[in-house]
Amino acid sequence: MEIASFDEIFLRLDFRQRGFLSQEQIQAYDETLNITPLCTPQVEAAISDICGTNSDGLVRPEHFVPVLQELQRRRQLENQIQWDFRALDNNGSQLITIQDALLLFQTVQGSRFSIHTWNKFVNSRQNPSGDVNFDEVRLWLCSQHSTEPSSDEDIADYSQAKFKEEYYRKMKGLARKKQHIWETRGLDALLFGDDLDFEDEISSHSLSSISINDVKDATCYKYDIIRRKLFEEMLKNHFGTDVWFSMNEGEQGDAVEQLQMEEKQLRQEGQLSEMCSNLLGAKITKQVAPLNVLVGELPGDVKTTQAILMQKILDMQKEGKSEKDIEKILRKEFKASFQDERSDKILIALNEREQMEQDYYMKTLSSDPKKQSEIRHAYIHLLRQHLMGTEEKSYLAAAVAVGLAEFCNGYNVPSIDPVRQRQEILAKEHLQHVKDKTYSPPDVTDNIQHDAASLLDLQLAAIRQMTLKHQQEQEVLEVMLKGKDSPQAKTASQVMNATERQSQIITLRNARNGWKENMMTTTSNRNWKILQEGE
Secondary structure, eight states: OOOOOHHHHHHHHOTTOOSOBOHHHHHHHHHHHOSSOOOHHHHHHHHHHHHOTTSTTOBOHHHHHHHHHHHHHHHHHHHHHHHHHHHHOTTSSSEEOHHHHHHHHHHHHGGGOOHHHHHHHHHTSSSTTSOEEHHHHHHHHHSOOOSOOOOHHHHHHTTOHHHHHHHHHHHHHHHHHHHHHHHHHOHHHHHHOSOOOSSSOOOOOOOOOOOHHHHHHHHHHHHHHHHHHHHHHHHHHHHOHHHHHHSOHHHHHHHHHHHHHHHHHHHHTTOHHHHGGGSTTTTOEEEEOOHHHHTOOOGGGHHHHHHHHHHHHHHHHHTTOOHHHHHHHHHHHHHHTOEEEEHHHHHHHHHHHHHHHHHHHHHHOOSOGGGHHHHHHHHHHHHHHHHHHHTOSSHHHHHHHHHHHHOOSOOOOSSOOHHHHHHHHHHHHHHTTOTTOOOOOOOOOOOOOTTTOOHHHHHHHHHHHHHHHHHHHHHHHHHHHHSTTHHHHHHHHHTSOHHHHHHHHHHHHHHHHHHHHTTTTSOHHHHHHHHHHHO
């Protein structure tokens, strides 16, 4: 089935052959393409911006594609503005003060902020000094105003510098609180908690369903995890290791959050590709592979990639190469994919992949109740990716860990398994950070009120506990291999010959069986020593 061109689509929509489409027709068509529709004023404003104020809301063929592009720009920007608005809405009233509205204008518009536009907004209100709701500001913030941007001196003269500083303080506080909720209670508590005040605890909520927008938010968080690891490395390289580690945790966090906000603003304004190189540490190179190698392909591309790999292997087999030779060639190609890449290019690639993944979910999932199980599965799958990525210490490890959680079924092809290669990368990254480390069991409280919990609550809790269990097992093995007490066990095994080692393994196996039979009366340290020596 051929995909219709935009010219053909226009002709189909213009079935009366009038030579134009009305605002209602444009809005109806846009709603068929997107799960989240734009409000009528946004559609009217988009048409007016592209077709002119004298167009009477009518769209000619030459303006059809630009109008659709403008609608998409507004949709993406509005989604980002909602998060910033919520950050300023301390008490969940769906209102912010007029001072905070000014800060929102300055943050969203950045270098394009104009005092003249702000004054027009204020003067257009019935109560200029009253609190502001989201519907009032979204149209103003999504529109591209023609007024000249104000200089820093003008803004300072406007006596609002103190409000900007307060806004950043609130944003940093909210970011830290979100991070704490995320790490201690999971993404569901972060997304569904209705109280994000800076001083109060987040109340628990029982979840009964997941929407397509929750999947969309979860996808955003997934890439925020990877970006944050990259931001830390960019700043560490920019300032230098000595200076970076001389900063306390709060100072490091402030620097990361500031860089995070600047990068986010570039994405909101659609200027990431052009302006990303101006970020701190953006020009510093890292030896990494492309995202499709580290993270893997998006779900919709896996079968195609697998087929290409299989055909490549078949071609080499026809040339007479053995399975061992093929594996050697593919491993060499995988290793060669690691090249020096600038941090700004990595950020651009992350943004592109995030948009593609968002599009994939929008196309394959819908708000149809019959698809609720698929939406829930996608959300739970993303939650596990968050848990895997959050625990990593580097960009490389976070990207690979998220990719492994994203796709973990392996490739049904002989000779090579890209998933196994990623697992080896992650294992090497982990072992670099294990030296002199000792194992400390984490808090495993699930924070679930089981009497009031829904089935979905319990499913999410089960995923968290399962992931935590696997991470603990992995950490135990890492510490046994390269932890503080590992040299002693290695030294003891090195002086044995093969026969003595085999005999010692049998002895240790019997000793552990004895420990299991009497585990209530013996210490866990005994089990640890047995396992470490066997390792």
